[in-house]
């Protein structure tokens with residue numbers, strides 16, 4: 001990663017106090033997408049983490065992944081497949097394959113799904129997301145993708161190192177950088 005991309009990511013990031021009295025801060029990542037140099041550099045930087053695996057498809061969970069995944073797919077010359085969260089939109093018309101996310105960083109159970117037929121047996125799939133907290137969503141996608149899964153590239157990896165290693169998660173920043 002170019003040194004100045006890491007600096008720009010740190011500078012454009014904010015923690016927000018939602019003011020609900022819990023003292024729990026939420027991440028504000030909007031400054032990343034607002035910075036033209038970050039947007040132009042992120043695809044290459046995340047793709048470089050797995051370029052040696054020659055991914056053919058990027059899969060990303062909504063909603064932020066729908067912004068980030070195509071940047072990485074373009075940088076790698078790969079295609080893009082959406083991973084939808086159940087219940088946040090009208091039902092998807094096509095047949096889906098779903099995986100349960102037992103408990104993510106919010107402690108909520110979710111379902112992540114991709115349309116059937118978009119991943120070929122010989123595809124090498126890179127999961128891309130902005131943030132890995134517990135790794136629950138990435139683990140669910142790995143279970144869905146099986147042997148097609150090569151790893152996950154994220155902007156911020158704050159998973160315990162053993163979790164990151166077991167899921168082959170690579171990040172540009174650690175949680176402690178922010």
Ligand SMILES: O=P(O)(O)OC[C@H]1O[C@H](OP(=O)(O)OP(=O)(O)O)[C@H](O)[C@@H]1O
Nearest residue numbers: 063064104105131132133134135136137
């Ligand atoms: O490692 P985990 O515990 O699974 O958490 C990681 C997820 O958390 C964030 O999503 P968020 O729910 O904030 O959704 P967003 O994409 O809509 O911002 C992030 O974008 C990952 O998808």
